[in-house]
Amino acid sequence: MDMPAVVIKNVSFNYSSQTKRPALDNVSLQIAPGSFVGIVGHTGSGKSTLVSLIDGLGRPTSGQIQVGDVVVDAQSSATDLAKLRHHVGYVFQFPEQQLFAETIGQDIAFGPTNLGWSADRVQAAVSDALRMVDLPAEFAKRSPFALSGGQMRRVAIAGVLAMHPAILILDEPTAGLDAAVTHRLMANIAKLHVAGTTILLITHQMDQVAQYADQVVVMNQGRLVKSASPREIFADPAFLMANHLNVPPAVAISHRLRDAGLAIAPAMSIDALADQLAAKLGGTPGE
Numbered sequence: 001m002d003m004p005a006v007v008i009k010n011v012s013f014n015y016s017s018q019t020k021r022p023a024l025d026n027v028s029l030q031i032a033p034g035s036f037v038g039i040v041g042h043t044g045s046g047k048s049t050l051v052s053l054i055d056g057l058g059r060p061t062s063g064q065i066q067v068g069d070v071v072v073d074a075q076s077s078a079t080d081l082a083k084l085r086h087h088v089g090y091v092f093q094f095p096e097q098q099l100f101a102e103t104i105g106q107d108i109a110f111g112p113t114n115l116g117w118s119a120d121r122v123q124a125a126v127s128d129a130l131r132m133v134d135l136p137a138e139f140a141k142r143s144p145f146a147l148s149g150g151q152m153r154r155v156a157i158a159g160v161l162a163m164h165p166a167i168l169i170l171d172e173p174t175a176g177l178d179a180a181v182t183h184r185l186m187a188n189i190a191k192l193h194v195a196g197t198t199i200l201l202i203t204h205q206m207d208q209v210a211q212y213a214d215q216v217v218v219m220n221q222g223r224l225v226k227s228a229s230p231r232e233i234f235a236d237p238a239f240l241m242a243n244h245l246n247v248p249p250a251v252a253i254s255h256r257l258r259d260a261g262l263a264i265a266p267a268m269s270i271d272a273l274a275d276q277l278a279a280k281l282g283g284t285p286g287e
């Protein structure tokens with residue numbers, strides 16, 4: 001199957017209870033299959049609303065959303081909305097709060113079972129998903145409620161991965177996790193990206209954008225103010241300030257190192273980085 005592109009055309013959205021400005025105001029955006037998109041912006045700028053429409057959780061008030069060959073607009077039926085979800089997996093903020101089953105295996109199996117997959121296929125999907133989030137296979141038989149917060153988060157993410165979405169939406173997946181767990185989780189997300197999954201990552205962590213995204217979507221007050229490469233977004237301090245984006249200088253530099261083909265691990269020492277740089281340039285550090 002061809003991997004689906006996402007095309008958003010002139011989408012506006014009002015929550016029914018909303019009296020002020022719309023949550024989304026004439027947003028247009030294209031996302032190529034296999035992209036890693038960082039979605040950033042101040043609180044309340046419309047990030048979650050945008051991705052929830054891509055997942056078919058509501059209809060745009062006006063405009064249209066296309067994912068692969070599925071198109072939805074204000075008139076679409078519930079069946080059309082559900083079709084979007086065949087392509088999309090959505091990891092909500094704090095997804096561990098939605099774990100419910102007696103065992104981890106049952107929890108992860110819930111989505112694939114609902115898709116009507118055979119028992120064997122579900123079983124294989126559960127094992128694969130546990131592996132993708134670095135959890136041992138024997139965890140399938142355990143209760144999700146005896147785990148650490150970081151492990152529960154990974155079980156919840158595995159429940160979405162088990163459905164093999166072509167497009168994976170993650171809303172602040174590392175919020176509240178410590179540095180080591182954050183690093184491992186982001187590395188696993190990067191692996192999925194390399195394997196061809198389109199990633200839409202909502203984050204306030206600019207270092208994650210710098211390290212992983214190839215397209216950055218900046219939202220402000222319901223409007224999409226820019227969609228461009230990290231290099232282009234980070235190059236304009238006035239733009240960053242106007243859009244409440246806090247990009248420390250080290251982060252702004254780190255994406256340039258990535259562009260230069262240098263692998264940067266969060267706990268890397270300056271010496272190790274200097275060695276990499278020297279090797280790349282063909283010299284010895286300090287010479």
Ligand SMILES: Nc1ncnc2c1ncn2[C@@H]1O[C@H](COP(=O)(O)OP(=O)(O)OP(=O)(O)O)[C@@H](O)[C@H]1O
Pocket residue numbers: 015016017018022023041042043044045046047048049050
């Ligand atoms: N269920 C709702 N009912 C009414 N208004 C809502 C609802 N959910 C969000 N809004 C409003 O829509 C706008 C966009 O909210 P949204 O949650 O999409 O922003 P966000 O960028 O994801 O914010 P955050 O970073 O805080 O998660 C805000 O003004 C918000 O108050």
